[in-house]
Amino acid sequence: MQKSDSTAVERSPSAGTPQDAIALLKADHREVEKLFAQFEKTRFAMRKEKLADEICNALRVHTTIEEEIFYPAFLDATEDKDLHHEAEIEHDGAKNLIAQIEASSPDDEYYDSKVKVLSEMIKHHVKEEEQPGGMFAEARKAKMDLDALGEQMAARKGELQAQFSNTPPGARRGKNGILERIASAATR
Numbered sequence: 001m002q003k004s005d006s007t008a009v010e011r012s013p014s015a016g017t018p019q020d021a022i023a024l025l026k027a028d029h030r031e032v033e034k035l036f037a038q039f040e041k042t043r044f045a046m047r048k049e050k051l052a053d054e055i056c057n058a059l060r061v062h063t064t065i066e067e068e069i070f071y072p073a074f075l076d077a078t079e080d081k082d083l084h085h086e087a088e089i090e091h092d093g094a095k096n097l098i099a100q101i102e103a104s105s106p107d108d109e110y111y112d113s114k115v116k117v118l119s120e121m122i123k124h125h126v127k128e129e130e131q132p133g134g135m136f137a138e139a140r141k142a143k144m145d146l147d148a149l150g151e152q153m154a155a156r157k158g159e160l161q162a163q164f165s166n167t168p169p170g171a172r173r174g175k176n177g178i179l180e181r182i183a184s185a186a187t188r
């Protein structure tokens, strides 16, 4: 059925243009899908490792801004605990696999399988967020202030990306790598 919500206008994701919260999150989804597709195509170990690193970083940033900003605002506006809690649990599953990928390398016999399973988990999760009746559609219906949330998330995303880009990949690995510290700070 065609959506009739006249407020459902998404801004162009072009650089420098402010994006509303949903346009920003959807653009992140498309970006990470591209990275997974590139990973699948390459046979070079160094390229694989670089792409997996980019995928893990992008997902860490994305899940953090959702958990810190979008999900709480969604829960507040809709009181839809089922959608909210399921999304958080799916994030937990993805984070577990991300930590495993970051702790290993393409020499690991299971490396490609881990990235493949992560891509499948993310595909499922993204579908749940974007499908009719999913979190994004419900957020639009609830008339959340998506412009303000988009601005807040863009700012937080910039901060997290700067933190990650200043950290050599090796420093992220291991049980108490910076990504885990950021993730635990995010759940304060």
Ligand SMILES: [Fe+2]
Pocket: 025, 029, 062, 066, 126, 129
């Ligand atoms: Fe998402």
Ligand SMILES: [Fe+2]
Pocket: 063, 066, 087, 091, 125, 129
């Ligand atoms: Fe999510």
